[in-house]
Every structure is written in structure tokens, then in C-alpha cells.
Amino acid sequence: MQPFAPFIPETAPFSPDQRAWLNGFLAGLYSRAPISATAPAGSPAAATLTPLTILFGSQTGTAEGLAKRAAKEAGKRGFAPTVLDMSQTDLPRLSGEKHLLVITSTYGEGEPPDNAKTLWTALGQAGGTPLGALQYSVCGLGDTNYVHFCQCAKDFDARLEKLGAKRVAERVDCDLEYEDKFTRWLDTSLSSFDKSGAAPAAQAAVHAVPAETKAEIPLESGYSRKNPYSALLVRSDKLNGDGSAKEVRHVVLALENSGLIYEAGDALGVTPQNCPELVSDILGLLGCDGEEAVPAPDGSTTSLRRALLASYDLGKPSPELISEVTSLAGGAGGVSVAVAFHHVIDVLLAHPETKLPPVQFVRGLKKLQPRLYSISSSPAAHAGEVHLTVGTVRYDLNGRGRKGVCSTFLSDRVVAGESRVGIFVHRNTAFRPPSDGEKPMIMVGPGTGIAPFRAFLHDRRARGARGKNWLFFGDQRAATDFLYREELEQLRSEGLLTRLDTAFSRDQTEKIYVQHRMEQNAAELFAWLEAGAHFYVCGDASRMAKDVDAALHRVVQLAGGKTAEQAADYVAQLKAAKRYARDVY
Ligand SMILES: Cc1cc2nc3c(=O)[nH]c(=O)nc-3n(C[C@H](O)[C@H](O)[C@H](O)COP(=O)(O)OP(=O)(O)OC[C@H]3O[C@@H](n4cnc5c(N)ncnc54)[C@H](O)[C@@H]3O)c2cc1C
Ligand SMILES: Cc1cc2nc3c(=O)[nH]c(=O)nc-3n(C[C@H](O)[C@H](O)[C@H](O)COP(=O)(O)O)c2cc1C
Known part of the structure; x- marks a missing residue:
């Protein structure tokens, strides 16, 4: 029996253009069957489509979004594109490819984003020229404020070449304003591939696009980074008690008739003004x-x-x-x-x-660039609103008081009930509560890292998800810095929050952090992981996320009776299974 290409029905919520492209895209994917019948009018004949893999390395979804855009454009230009998360491919699969685009961001101090780490290690360990048949080009996303600008893209570019692949177009390194450079790079790269000798997609082995990629074709509200929605500030309440060294605010913005849609785990872009x-x-x-x-x-x-x-x-x-x-x-x-x-x-x-x-x-x-904030509400629980948990940045340097642009904009320079703030939704499809509501989840979110987990918990409650939930929260002092204390204790007494473990670093002489609480509860934490729990981390990238990662390895080692190498494998498998996700900044 011949497989058939699915098609998007006219009732689906897409414009005619989107529907036409999607039908072409699906035709390419399912192209072992004759597909000219399903190819939309005006699109290249299916039999001549050239397979193209578009790999993305992305932490917070920007590169992923651009990979999908690249696929859309490639589909119009005679390619059968497959968008792949870097964690879902490996060297043997890459060595079977002919045409490859790589779009990747950089994190930490010049490191790959989480989903690119395993592939990066594998490419580093390989020798010879296993990618001799591959033509490729790389686009880097980064921020020139970091010392190691676009380092991950530079590294991938050099490594692919070393493994024998042929660069068809020069790499571009994009700053936060990526639009023009990305568009030019895509155009040049797609025009530079040598398609002769490539098996048309009809005979090529085409990998499946991961389910979430297909599901994530954005529904357009019309609002974006370039065209933010002007949202009314409903509230901006200080969460810390008097005497705290910190200032964290719960910010509520009204979505009214904007049509903006978000999910628990997404971030909100905010366009600030200077002081x-x-x-x-x-x-x-x-x-x-x-x-x-x-x-x-x-x-x-x-x-x-x-x-x-x-x-x-x-x-x-x-x-x-x-x-x-x-x-x-x-x-x-x-x-x-x-x-x-x-x-x-x-x-x-x-x-x-x-x-x-x-x-x-x-x-x-x-x-001036927008800032991102992890959304701390769930649309299932807070219809018509979006909530943020914003830590105000203030410090003195060289005799001058300094103010974080966006955080002080939201705390000092806008008025609840009056001011409007430019916002857009920044999707983060890699950071979602488990799709299976029965699965347990473990959340480590000290400080403002609590934000997405408040959203996750409200989401699970609103949806009646029955999986167990364990939150590790930490900050300086319980008396003044226990963010959302009443709400969390309420969720705990309802039974939705199965466990709540806190670490207040300054409430005793020795410093206690969330990673210490994890290790103190190693046996139970490992039992949750063995029962299929998803493990999430949000908050400070520079120290906390690294310490929590090290603690996770130790928990697996100690409670799971494993060697350091076996624990590293175990954690790598959690990541590969999308059960270890981080939203760190
Ligand atoms: C995906 C994502 C999610 C995020 N979620 C949240 C969230 O939920 N809540 C939240 O509060 N923030 C969050 N952030 C961080 C947020 O985007 C901003 O970076 C933060 O609010 C600071 O922005 P700002 O404009 O106020 O400060 P900026 O004007 O950007 O200034 C911050 C910069 O000041 C410098 N600086 C800060 N302190 C000092 C110091 N003591 N000495 C010298 N230099 C210093 C550092 O260079 C720092 O990068 C998130 C970031 C990302 C990428
Ligand atoms: C915690 C953190 C660390 C970062 N480190 C770097 C870096 O070392 N070099 C760089 O060029 N960009 C760095 N960036 C910027 C990101 O690469 C950039 O914002 C990119 O567009 C994000 O793409 P993504 O959403 O696909 O992950 C960093 C961003 C964050 C939040």
C-alpha cells in the first residue's frame, strides 16, 4: 500500500498562503509516494524537490523559529526541507545527508545551547571525513555584548569543514538584530547549493520532523518583536517584604483583544524605555x-x-x-x-x-533591544492576562547609581492602570510541562526562576493534570524573599504541589542552596526520575544552573549506585528524551 501525504483542510486556521506552503511541505516529507497530486499549484513539481536538512541549536526558541522560516522559504525554492532539533540527529545520520543548513545560538561563555551539546561532542570525537558528501552553511545567532560572540556557530562551521563537508556559503554571525543578515544568508545559501546529483526527495530517505515542530506553526496575532502589542499594565506589586536586599515584582499585563496566544513555558518580550x-x-x-x-x-x-x-x-x-x-x-x-x-x-x-x-x-x-521574561501565568488559569516575575536590577559602579533598563522601567517608570507597555510572545517550545498530565515533574527555580513554575503549577491545576509536582525554591531569607509563599502553600495544602523544598541561604550561618536540598533528598529525587519525572531548571545561568546540574549528576550517582560516567549517560538520556529542560539566563 502506498503511503499518502496528509493535507491541511480548508477549515484549518491558516491563510491560503500558509495552507499552500504546508501542503507542499507535507508532500515533501511524505515523498516516497508520488506527490504531484498533492503539491499546491505553483509549487515545484514534487519529483524534483531536493532534500534539505535544517538543523537548529536553540535555548529559547529564536533559532528554532528561524529554522522554520528557512524551511518555508526553502519549500518555495525547490527543496523538501526537514527541520531538525540538533538533539535529534547524530553523525551517522548527518553523513547520509547532502544539503544542510545549521542555525544555532550560543550560551554560557561561548557554549552550545543545551540541545546542541551532544551533537557537538560527537562531532568533536569523530575523525576522518565522514561528511565528505555534505554541502552546508551555518548561521550564528548571538549578542555582541558577550565576549564569545556566536562562538557555537563558529565552532560548528569549522568542525563540519574539518569532517569533510563543503561550505557553500560563508557563515554569518548575527547580533540581536538578525533580520537582514539572516534573510541575506538564507537567500545566498539556498542559491549556492549544487543540486545536481542529489536524489530527488521522492526517492530520498526523509526524516520525520519532530511532532512538536509540526504542531508549532505559529498562529499569527500580527504582533511580534518588530510590531509589539501595547499592553495595559494592570499591576506591578513588590513581592519582597520590607528589609529585603532584593526587589522582585509581580507584573500583570492585560491582553484584551490583542489575539496574543501563549503557553506555560513561553517568555514575554518587553520593549523598555531608558531612564x-x-x-x-x-x-x-x-x-x-x-x-x-x-x-x-x-x-x-x-x-x-x-x-x-x-x-x-x-x-x-x-x-x-x-x-x-x-x-x-x-x-x-x-x-x-x-x-x-x-x-x-x-x-x-x-x-x-x-x-x-x-x-x-x-x-x-x-x-535598544527588548528584554525577555519567563511568563509566570498560565492562560488556562489567567485568561486575558500575562504575568511576569521581574527582579529589579540596581547597583553602584564608579560612583554612579546604575539601573537595569527594562526592570526599572517596569518598577519605576510605568503606572498601573495607566501605562501601556510594548510586548510580544517569544515561544519556547522546549520548555513545557509534560504533555502527559500523569507524569511527575521536578522544578528547580530559585529567585525569579520560580516564574515559569508558577505557570506550570497553575496550568496543571486548571487542566486537572494529576501527576506529582515537586518544587525546589530558594532565595536569601524566608521572612522577606519567599516569593509567592501564600500561593505555594495553598497549592501544597490542596495536594497539587506534592513537595516543596526551600533553601534560604542567609537564614543560618552556613549557606544553603537548592542544590544542597536536592542532594539531601537524593533517594527520593532519583525515585521520581525512575518513575518518569521531567526535570526543569530556571533562573541564574552563571552559577545556579551549573551547580544544579552537578548536583543532579551526584544524585544519580549516589542514589542510583552509578559511576560518574554512568551518571553522565543517565543525564544525557534525560536530555535526549526531553525530560531535562532549562530556561536559564
Ligand atoms: C529567556 C529569558 C528569560 C528571562 N526571565 C526572567 C524572569 O523571569 N525574571 C527576571 O527578572 N529576568 C528574566 N530574564 C532576564 C531579563 O531578560 C533581563 O536580562 C533582566 O531583567 C535585566 O534587564 P534590564 O534591562 O533591567 O538590565 P540591563 O540594562 O540589561 O542591565 C543588566 C546588565 O547589567 C550588568 N550588571 C548587573 N548587575 C551588575 C553589577 N552588580 N555590577 C556590574 N554590572 C552589573 C550586567 O552586565 C547585566 O547583564 C530572562 C532572560 C531570558 C533570556
Ligand atoms: C545566559 C545567556 C548567555 C549567552 N551567551 C552568549 C555568548 O556567549 N555569545 C553570544 O554570542 N551570545 C550569547 N547569548 C545570546 C544568545 O545566543 C542570543 O540571544 C540568541 O539569539 C538566542 O537564541 P535562541 O533563542 O535560539 O537560543 C547568551 C544569552 C543568554 C540569555
């Missing part, structure tokens, strides 16, 4: 009154004050700005000086005599 006092200080240092006309990042003309408030990043200065100011001041310009300057204002303070003309000044600035 007006900081802008005034900068205007003073430039000798400007703020009314000077300057270009906005989108090319339109605006006033200097408006541009500095809403459009440009006044954080880490670019090497170009430092060069401009220092050379105008007659000093030695250059990137090496950059490390000394924390914020844009520090460059101006170092050379108060230089009055860079406004247009030149803004040309040295980067665009």
Missing part, C-alpha cells in the same frame, strides 16, 4: 537640549531626546563609539579601551570636553 534622568545627563554631556534632529534606527527622523529614550541602547558602548569619542578627544582610540567603559555615559564622562555632534553620536549607538 529620563540618564538621558538628561547624556544630553548635558553632549551639550545638547534634546531637540536636535537625528535618525532613528528605522531611518525616520526624530528628536535626540526621543531617540535616546526609546530607540537606542545606552548600555555597553560599541567599539565604534569609543573610537569616535577618544579620537575626537585626541586620545588613542580602539577596541582595547572598550573594557574600561561600562555604559555609554562612562565614555562621555571620561572626555567631557568632546562634544560629539548628535548625528555622529547616535550612529555609534546600538538599537
